[in-house]
Amino acid sequence: MCGVFGAFSRDGRPVLEDIYLGLFALQHRGQESAGLSWIEGGVARSIKGMGLVHNAISQGMVSSIPARAAIGHVRYSTCGDSILQNAQPLTINYAKGPVAIAHNGNLTNSGGIMRYLEDRGAIFQSTSDTEVILHLMAHQSHKMPLDALMDALRRIRGAFSLVVLLEDRLIAARDPWGFRPLIMGERDGVVYFSSESCALDMVGARPVRDVEPGEVIVVDRSSVSSLRIPVKPRRGFLCSFEFVYFARPDSVIDGISVYDARKNLGRRLAKRCPVKADLVAGMPDSGTVAALGYAEEARCPFEMAIVRNRYVGRTFIQPTQRVREAGVKVKLNPNPSVLSGKEVVVIDDSIVRGTTASRVVNLMRSAGASKVHLRIASPPVRFPCYYGIDTPSSEELAAARFDLDQLTEEVGADSLAYITQEDLLNAIGAPEGRLCTACFSGEYMEDDANGIDL
Ligand code: SF4
Structure with missing residues (x-):
């Protein structure tokens, strides 16, 4: 998962500092690298670095650059290694001028396109799927840059929300599946x-x-115009995991409040699988809002039973298992004064690898909880995501490896229960046929079920 941000000033006001601030607000979408790009004197320029926004980019440098249009990116790698070479935005200065691009999502046919272009002499600088878009454009160098971009967008499949700088224009594009x-x-x-x-x-x-x-x-100096990628999808695929876990609760996606959706998930959970308990706790931070919904519906007090060290990043998006495990240990602390002698129901947004769930159940018991019931505000994640969330194979997914009883034992809970897919769809409330649930249901977009290039 990644975050993208772009700005274009009609009156020439510098915008790089806005990009910097925007990336701060999107930091939860990627913590491995950050960067921003602008075009100056006909050349695409960038500042990029590894780590959080404030480590990767110098604010002093940014505020002194008078660019009227710019784009930025925070990265969490789902395709390509976590190295500076793959940090975005990616830039080229090709025959038709400078281009900078920042991408959120994963392309499902990038491998095939890469092989096709390499056979025709293309040399890729990174292992990121985003680079195929630039090469597809360069391959069409007889066309004007916007036409070449449109042609590239017609050829790619999978998830892409893009911001692109072409000489004197800012362009935003969203894949046909959304x-x-x-x-x-x-x-x-x-x-x-x-x-x-x-x-x-x-x-x-x-x-x-x-x-x-x-x-x-x-967007250019005089107009904002809308074009269409000429691909007709059979249905929409807005990621339901954005509402469950990924997006910030203060965001609104396609007119749906993430906060409301998350609270509804908690309410549905309380109705679907109620359990007697003295208190409700949320796994900080992504389980907290669902826990509020659960507590409201179950008429059971919500307590801050687990305190999060806010200076440690989100464990799920760290790149290796070893780092993830260390991350959980330093991140969460149970509160004995709340838990001692109590039966507690803990709400988590999902179980992916199971690392956090078992750790937290252990921590709660060691802090004196008499019983720990785990309730999950999404259906079991059994299938990998090919569209930009880091769940690459079923072998890593706890719910694919174990049945419910085995998983309950594995995480050490007194009971474990999930909402259903129907609950998920109803809680989010998007129009029918709009949401992707492939990681829960295995129903992928068209021919992606094998996870191979189209
Ligand atoms: S497979 Fe899951 S995580 Fe991936 S886009 Fe679909 S709903 Fe989102």
């Missing part, structure tokens, strides 16, 4: 695009509207 969010905002003559609305709030912009699935919005 996997990843992308929203447009505006403030004082500056047009913004962001992965989530929370970053528009950060720069004081008002949300204008979501970029529609299959839409390409082009």
